[in-house]
Amino acid sequence: MSAEVQTLLGPFGAAQARKEAQDAQCAICTRMIPSSGEANIVVTRSDDPAEGLQVYFTHPTCAPSTVTTLATGSPRNPAGDDMRMTALPAPAHGRRLPILVAELACPVFVAPNEHAELTGVLSPYLQEHGFGLASDTTTPPPPAAEGWAAVLAEDPAGAQAEEIGVLSIADAQGTDFFIGTIHTPPTWRRTALERGTVALYVGPARLDPTDPDTAAQCRQLQHAALGGHLLAATVPLLDYAAL
Ligand SMILES: [Zn+2]
Structure with a gap:
């Protein structure tokens, strides 16, 4: 998990995200992320702070652990x-x-x-x-x-x-x-x-x-x-x- 993501989620949210990433499906390739393997945690947030944060999971090889900002009105869920x-x-x-x-x-x-x-x-x-x-x-x-x-x-x-x-x-x-x-x-x-x-x-x-x-x-x-x-x-x- 990148420092930027860790800071945004806070210690409790980061721990929760690590747990939810176990056996989740990758948002990029949709294959399972094994509980013994590594996962990247990706956070998107809109320009509008009222819309909050979206958190999803990827294989390390599929996407980096980053915080991305999406303009209001753009598709917010990369996985559909x-x-x-x-x-x-x-x-x-x-x-x-x-x-x-x-x-x-x-x-x-x-x-x-x-x-x-x-x-x-x-x-x-x-x-x-x-x-x-x-x-x-x-x-x-x-x-x-x-x-x-x-x-x-x-x-x-x-x-x-x-x-x-x-x-x-x-x-x-x-x-x-x-x-x-x-x-x-x-x-x-x-x-x-x-x-x-x-x-x-x-x-x-x-x-x-x-x-x-x-x-x-x-x-x-x-x-x-x-x-x-x-x-x-x-x-x-x-x-x-x-x-
Ligand atoms: Zn993947």
Whole structure:
């Protein structure tokens, strides 16, 4: 971490950034940064101090650890808003909901000003929309703001229709939160559509959407929740074919 970045983040923010960089994805090449490897921490700030700082992570070979200033109105997130979505079955016990987990392809953190605590770039938006901190994935999350909905459609190509679907999630204003293909575990689609609601977790859980070992992925999710990394809400799930 460059001295300039270290000074801007302060000792607490710098320690937090070092921790978040472990197993994060590089904002330049999108490959994983191994927890045993080195990461560079890059900070961007706008000309407008009210917009605060954005913090992201790269391999040392992909970008230097620097503080860059972006003019107001220019794109602020170099990694874009790409997300990956993992579907996991409802936990085995109790009246639990099928699970969706949304992760930014490259985690970006924000701080309101220098020497402030870093939070996930989506956190303020999600908290305004009814999402709460998920400290335990075995209890159902609070409902999202009215109007949020997830819609599941069959894979248009028709191949592997049970395991590949197209998912869109829109917020209360009708803005797309996510739209893309999703790999669903066996029977997930039918079970989730029958239930009509899902627990949507958002945060760096570091899951693999195609890993057939969903029990291991659920443990990984619980680990991220215990670490305070996830926000969650319950969202209605609709079948596109029934709309
Ligand atoms: Zn890289």
